[in-house]
Amino acid sequence: MGHKRTLLLRLFTMLGAVLLCYAAEVFVCLFGNAYQERLVALAGLYVTLSVSLNMINGITGQFSIGHAAFYQIGAYTVGYLSLLAPVSMGYNSISWLAMMMLVAAITAGFAGFIVGLPSLRLKGDYLAIVTLGFGEIVRILVQNMDVVGGSYGMNVNPKIQHLSIIWLLAIICIGVFRNILKTGKGLVFTAVRDDEIASASVGIPVTKVKVTAFVMGSAFAGAAGALFAHYEGFITPGAFTMDLSFMILTMVMVGGSGSITGSVVAAISLFYLPEWLRDQPNITAASFLSAIFASGVFIFTLSKAMDRYYQNTFQKISAISFAVCASVGFKYLSTFFLELVPQLRDMEFEGNQLRMVIFAAILVVLMLIRPQGLLSNFELSWKGIQKLISKTLHAVRRGV
Amino acid sequence: MNNSLLKVEKTSIHFGGIKAVQDVSFDIKEKELFGLIGPNGAGKTTCFNMITGFYKPTHGRVSFNGIDISEKSMSDIVEMGIARTFQNIRLFSKMTVLENVMAAAIIRKPIHLLDAMLYSLRAIEQTEELKSRAIDWLKVVGLENKRHSISSSLPYGEQRRLEIARAMATNPKLLLLDEPAAGMNPTESKILEEVIRRLKNDFNTTILLIEHDMKFVMNLCENIVVLDSGKKLAEGMPEEIKKNPKVVEAYLGVPQK
Numbered sequence: 001m002g003h004k005r006t007l008l009l010r011l012f013t014m015l016g017a018v019l020l021c022y023a024a025e026v027f028v029c030l031f032g033n034a035y036q037e038r039l040v041a042l043a044g045l046y047v048t049l050s051v052s053l054n055m056i057n058g059i060t061g062q063f064s065i066g067h068a069a070f071y072q073i074g075a076y077t078v079g080y081l082s083l084l085a086p087v088s089m090g091y092n093s094i095s096w097l098a099m100m101m102l103v104a105a106i107t108a109g110f111a112g113f114i115v116g117l118p119s120l121r122l123k124g125d126y127l128a129i130v131t132l133g134f135g136e137i138v139r140i141l142v143q144n145m146d147v148v149g150g151s152y153g154m155n156v157n158p159k160i161q162h163l164s165i166i167w168l169l170a171i172i173c174i175g176v177f178r179n180i181l182k183t184g185k186g187l188v189f190t191a192v193r194d195d196e197i198a199s200a201s202v203g204i205p206v207t208k209v210k211v212t213a214f215v216m217g218s219a220f221a222g223a224a225g226a227l228f229a230h231y232e233g234f235i236t237p238g239a240f241t242m243d244l245s246f247m248i249l250t251m252v253m254v255g256g257s258g259s260i261t262g263s264v265v266a267a268i269s270l271f272y273l274p275e276w277l278r279d280q281p282n283i284t285a286a287s288f289l290s291a292i293f294a295s296g297v298f299i300f301t302l303s304k305a306m307d308r309y310y311q312n313t314f315q316k317i318s319a320i321s322f323a324v325c326a327s328v329g330f331k332y333l334s335t336f337f338l339e340l341v342p343q344l345r346d347m348e349f350e351g352n353q354l355r356m357v358i359f360a361a362i363l364v365v366l367m368l369i370r371p372q373g374l375l376s377n378f379e380l381s382w383k384g385i386q387k388l389i390s391k392t393l394h395a396v397r398r399g400v
Numbered sequence: 401m402n403n404s405l406l407k408v409e410k411t412s413i414h415f416g417g418i419k420a421v422q423d424v425s426f427d428i429k430e431k432e433l434f435g436l437i438g439p440n441g442a443g444k445t446t447c448f449n450m451i452t453g454f455y456k457p458t459h460g461r462v463s464f465n466g467i468d469i470s471e472k473s474m475s476d477i478v479e480m481g482i483a484r485t486f487q488n489i490r491l492f493s494k495m496t497v498l499e500n501v502m503a504a505a506i507i508r509k510p511i512h513l514l515d516a517m518l519y520s521l522r523a524i525e526q527t528e529e530l531k532s533r534a535i536d537w538l539k540v541v542g543l544e545n546k547r548h549s550i551s552s553s554l555p556y557g558e559q560r561r562l563e564i565a566r567a568m569a570t571n572p573k574l575l576l577l578d579e580p581a582a583g584m585n586p587t588e589s590k591i592l593e594e595v596i597r598r599l600k601n602d603f604n605t606t607i608l609l610i611e612h613d614m615k616f617v618m619n620l621c622e623n624i625v626v627l628d629s630g631k632k633l634a635e636g637m638p639e640e641i642k643k644n645p646k647v648v649e650a651y652l653g654v655p656q657k
């Protein structure tokens with residue numbers, strides 16, 4: 001019943017995805033400058049990284065904090081191969097990229113297997129320690145390998161800059177994990193996250209499931225690394241520090257571990273946020289301080305209001321608006337009073353320096369008011385959208 | 401019908417200095433309803449943990465269908481046909497009732513990872529089949545109407561029945577129930593009794609259960625083993641156990657006149 005239709009629909013979806021990515025590339029290249037182009041490319045890589053980490057941390061409930069290591073392994077695998085096979089052996093750029101992605105995915109996946117097999121057997125936080133250590137070991141090892149340029153880095157030839165391939169990888173990554181979760185197979189992973197002992201009691205091979213998730217996640221990170229290496233044409237160990245691992249981890253947490261949609265949203269917005277904040281005007285110490293006070297007021301009033309009015313969406317929205325009004329009001333009030341102090345009024349912070357402070361503050365506020373992440377475990381789906389539309393239509397009709 | 405399904409032979413389990421189980425042996429025959437009773441800390445749950453492979457016996461061996469399972473992993477033992485419930489309920493608390501049972505049924509109807517990744521037609525069909533199997537089990541325990549509720553939101557008695565459905569979804573030959581009636585009101589435990597009888601009669605399941613509710617055990621079980629401080633105190637039919645002076649002294653207490 002409708003099998004042909006399903007297959008046809010799927011074919012169209014895939015074609016659509018390819019076309020969309022290509023159109024996006026053409027659009028960005030026509031209307032954007034090199035800087036914007038690079039941002040779009042990196043955002044795509046971050047989406048792949050955070051979604052693949054979410055498979056390990058969010059969906060299977062492990063705690064890996066060295067995801068950059070697999071990204072680096074992918075990148076350097078490709079870098080090393082480009083030394084062996086200069087000018088891509090006559091292949092055209094897209095098939096070469098596809099091959100490199102595959103090789104990088106296999107290498108990183110294998111590394112994931114080697115690291116995961118012993119450490120995933122252990123309970124709790126051991127995995128965190130092992131992956132953190134592994135990330136540093138890989139980076140320092142590469143730093144001391146002269147074949148790949150040591151800490152100076154290396155050129156990766158040829159430089160292939162296809163935005164569409166980068167985003168296609170992100171879409172494939174999202175698609176693969178969404179597919180798994182849509183079938184009964186996905187329950188095996190969420191069961192392990194919920195309760196390992198109960199999982200074992202119904203015959204789920206817990207270690208195997210964890211290792212599988214870990215290998216899949218590492219493999220996608222490796223493929224992303226391959227694209228990164230070819231996109232930049234130059235890689236150094238400095239691009240794969242612990243900071244990157246923590247950034248990816250933050251994306252997963254902020255998006256809501258367990259929600260793939262959340263990882264995508266958080267990856268894009270957290271990646272762009274520091275860029276948007278780049279052109280900040282200089283601000284005075286007074287308004288900076290008052291902004292800090294105001295965010296305190298915001299958190300306080302919101303949590304108080306939410307305690308009392310949590311019944312329905314309308315009440316929630318009113319609670320949030322109340323908190324916003326209260327904090328904005330407080331901001332102006334405190335700015336006014338603080339500016340009475342001449343030192344605070346005259347001292348200025350440079351906007352660009354404040355950018356990371358603001359970024360961090362936003363993260364802190366987010367985690368305080370929504371510890372389960374932006375989307376907690378919500379997933380965007382056609383069915384959900386259809387339901388929403390029909391609900392709205394229903395409401396509108398009843399209103400009329 | 402008279403061949404033994406589970407054979408526990410002279411098993412002991414030591415936790416450092418604590419001897420939780422000492423030299424315990426019993427034999428469960430196919431299609432039997434077998435009771436394991438005894439005071440708190442007697443080692444009943446530890447016996448379950450040993451049979452299901454969570455602990456390895458320090459001495460002795462456990463065999464199932466004639467095969468030694470004392471060194472096998474938990475998932476292998478489930479695969480062979482032993483399932484259990486827990487004294488302190490362990491559901492997949494964030495999943496729905498249906499998903500809980502589906503996650504267990506999957507070991508009898510594995511979906512290939514590659515099929516799942518591609519969302520192939522086969523994976524879709526297998527998922528549907530998994531769903532219908534799970535619903536069948538939910539019907540047996542009377543929870544099919546609650547299939548979309550989150551499992552932790554169910555009342556206590558229903559959570560216990562859901563745990564039984566989940567265990568049954570692995571198609572066990574032997575089902576271990578750890579205090580299934582604990583905390584239930586009389587109506588709930590009546591329903592449970594019916595469910596357990598059905599599992600035995602309609603699905604040919606052999607059942608080993610731990611229970612403190614003596615009426616429940618005496619009603620249901622055909623054979624009983626009594627443990628006390630890790631040692632086997634007595635074994636026999638409910639009538640014999642009730643009269644056994646050692647059991648009365650250690651556990652049941654003097655019957656009221």
Ligand SMILES: Nc1ncnc2c1ncn2[C@@H]1O[C@H](COP(=O)(O)OP(=O)(O)OP(=O)(O)O)[C@@H](O)[C@H]1O
Pocket residue numbers: 415418419420438439440441442443444445446447487
């Ligand atoms: N992992 C462990 N480490 C140390 N001691 C343990 C462990 N598990 C159980 N024990 C001890 O073994 C003894 C038997 O415990 P067990 O849980 O089997 O009792 P039980 O018969 O199920 O009692 P109850 O009726 O209270 O459930 C207890 O003294 C307990 O403290």
Ligand SMILES: [Mg+2]
Pocket residue numbers: 444445446487
């Ligand atoms: Mg017990």
